[in-house]
Amino acid sequence: MKERIVETSIQLFDKKGFTGTSIKEIVEELNVTKGTFYYYFKSKEELLKDIHLTYIDDLIEQQKVILEDLEKDCVAKLYSLIFMVINNIGSNRESARIFTREVRHLSGKNVEEIRAKRNLFRRQYQELIEMGIRQGEFKDTIPADMLTFGILGIINWTYYWYNPEGEVSEEELAQMFTNLILEGVKASS
Amino acid sequence: MKERIVETSIQLFDKKGFTGTSIKEIVEELNVTKGTFYYYFKSKEELLKDIHLTYIDDLIEQQKVILEDLEKDCVAKLYSLIFMVINNIGSNRESARIFTREVRHLSGKNVEEIRAKRNLFRRQYQELIEMGIRQGEFKDTIPADMLTFGILGIINWTYYWYNPEGEVSEEELAQMFTNLILEGVKASS
Known part of the structure; x- marks a missing residue:
């Protein structure tokens, strides 16, 4: 029930x-x-917190599995993290939108708990970037924290427009965005 | 009043x-x-439509000025379009959040009108990408429509986290994101 x-x-x-x-x-x-x-x-807010928690805990767990995968280098992990979110859209689009829109209706300890988890999710992304820089896979041109916000933007926005039943498959979209982030779009001159 | x-x-x-x-x-x-x-x-919905219209009309207008600037190549226009949105945050953050969250409360003709303008805003971005590809400034690796969604994600997400009063200035952030989109983060091997 x-x-x-x-x-x-x-x-x-x-x-x-x-x-x-x-x-x-x-x-x-x-x-x-x-x-x-x-x-x-106990209340409608308690229910809202529960929805937030289920959503973010699940993402953090999936993220951890990818980050701890010893077989993958940072480039491969980046692809997996992007695919993971796109792949979530089909089943969790509504939860994701609630997660973005309604967090302002949580108060006190509830909002603190969710914020802490959101920050953990973001920091885990940032750690991948930092690891990639240390290992020489990524450039250090852009500060890791700002780069993380940029990547999260690309990913989080997909909940607002992407249709998994449309012409572009989840794998293709994840490939395209990984390519954008890794290679950029400027033609070599 | x-x-x-x-x-x-x-x-x-x-x-x-x-x-x-x-x-x-x-x-x-x-x-x-x-x-x-x-x-x-006439109603609360009419007011909500008015807020949406003012917000998107203003962005489309600013966007047009940048796109029609004959002095700038596509790379420079990309920077200007990114800066434009980041620079809007200080004055229009609340409107932007309402724009993302509350559009579902518009109905019938109201929602059609706003959707048409949102699409125009997106298409104008896409036209820049397409022009850049035609002129050899951008690669054609990623389809222009998907690339546009990626770029819009980076930009639209700033409304949720960026603090213009913080350590990173609007110009710096616009530079970083332009750099990400143009050059990517992969270290050359």
Whole structure:
């Protein structure tokens, strides 16, 4: 039941916004009582935090597996990290959009907890960049922190436009973006 | 007065979300009557459309000036387009966030009008890429439409993290991102 509450809420939050969705609407959609809702969640904010946590914990876990892969150099890891997010879109697009839009409705300890995890996700990316620079795979022209924000921008934006059922496959898109980040677009003169 | 209604609403929408903000709250914040609100806007959605229009029309206009500049090659135009958005953050961060988050609350003709302008903004970027490829300034390794989405991602994401008052100046950040897009990060072997 907890899972069904979460899934239904993700759909409603994505369509009507967090503040635009009431607990009443959630339980009516599921045909259960408010008591059922409060058995699993103390409040609507608690539920929102749960959605955020599930989403970011999953990404951090996948990211860790890639970063610890001893078979891959930094270039290969970069590709895998990009593919990982693009590959997530099909199943988690709504959660991702809620993650970007609704974090401002978390308060106090909730927002601190989520922020800490967001920062961890970003820092793990940055560590890959820094490792790549140390090992001579990447240039050190651009500071690693700023470069990380640029790469995250490319990736995070895909949730707003990319259609996994469209003409460009997930693998192709990940290849294109890896190519952009590694090689750039300027023609050699 | 119209301008004051718009400014106050932008602040409230950014803080509480579009659906979380009532016309009552807007007019109370301004200490005016609901009649005043309805003199300028038919509805809350009409106001939201107005915010979207002002924001995107302004960007399209600035973009056009840069693209039509005969003194600049495509590399220089790319830098200017990136700087333009970063330079907008200081004054328009809230509008930009509303633009990303709240478009789903526009319906019918309103959403069509805004979508058409968003697409125009994107296509103008894409035209620069295509021109750069034709003129031999850019490689044609990555399809122009996908490359455009990548570049827009880098830029649009800045609204979520960049602090113009921080250590990295707007010019420096624009330089770094132009460098990333043009040269890439892979060390030459």
